[in-house]
Amino acid sequence: MSDLHDLVRPQLDALVLEPGRPLVVTDADEVLFFFLEGFEAYLEDHGHYLDLTSFALIGNVKVAGSGAMATAEAAAVLLDGFFRERTAIMKAVPGAAAALAALSLRAQIVVLSNLPDWAREAREQALELNGMAFPVVVNTGLKGAAVRHMAERVAAPVFFLDDIPRNHMSVAMAAPQVMRLHFVADGRLQKLIGPAEHCTHRVDDWIEARRLIEAELDRLGY
Numbered sequence: 001m002s003d004l005h006d007l008v009r010p011q012l013d014a015l016v017l018e019p020g021r022p023l024v025v026t027d028a029d030e031v032l033f034f035f036l037e038g039f040e041a042y043l044e045d046h047g048h049y050l051d052l053t054s055f056a057l058i059g060n061v062k063v064a065g066s067g068a069m070a071t072a073e074a075a076a077v078l079l080d081g082f083f084r085e086r087t088a089i090m091k092a093v094p095g096a097a098a099a100l101a102a103l104s105l106r107a108q109i110v111v112l113s114n115l116p117d118w119a120r121e122a123r124e125q126a127l128e129l130n131g132m133a134f135p136v137v138v139n140t141g142l143k144g145a146a147v148r149h150m151a152e153r154v155a156a157p158v159f160f161l162d163d164i165p166r167n168h169m170s171v172a173m174a175a176p177q178v179m180r181l182h183f184v185a186d187g188r189l190q191k192l193i194g195p196a197e198h199c200t201h202r203v204d205d206w207i208e209a210r211r212l213i214e215a216e217l218d219r220l221g222y
């Protein structure tokens with residue numbers, strides 16, 4: 001089980017959380033925003049493409065023309081460039097803002113997102129632009145420790161949404177009481193990956209996600 005990262009702890013210390021009020025912890029990329037689609041467009045503008053043969057994104061970057069696999073260094077530079085240039089203008093997932101607005105009447109919402117710290121402001125701009133101006137915690141590594149920390153503070157039902165299976169495993173180990181929704185926004189990625197082994201539900205649209213969360217809140221009397 002991982003401990004809270006030094007870059008994450010001060011953000012959580014500064015985060016306002018209301019004890020006793022349910023909490024929805026949502027990922028951003030491929031849950032609130034279409035990451036794959038945006039990254040793919042950026043790659044095409046920079047002489048590369050994504051050969052989407054598996055759920056891995058960065059491992060599938062290829063050079064346009066030759067079809068050669070991009071080196072890990074080149075792929076990392078491209079990902080960095082994408083975050084730098086396009087984080088603020090990513091396309092929002094339909095229904096996300098409406099679902100979160102409805103859920104925020106009954107729960108507090110936190111966006112827990114792995115991205116470079118310097119991209120935080122751009123991410124906040126994109127969230128605001130799309131009607132989702134909720135607090136952002138920039139995470140690094142797996143998410144279990146951060147979710148456990150927040151869950152302990154609220155001592156109320158907690159819901160976690162993410163597209164990456166290993167984050168579900170991490171949260172399942174660190175905070176098993178949390179309801180874990182495996183959410184994959186992109187239609188092609190949905191077909192490449194089944195339900196995460198450690199999720200409690202696989203759900204790929206926000207109407208269903210909201211319904212599941214509200215049903216659980218009803219069941220628990222919140």
Ligand SMILES: [Mg+2]
Nearest residue numbers: 027029030163
């Ligand atoms: Mg994600």
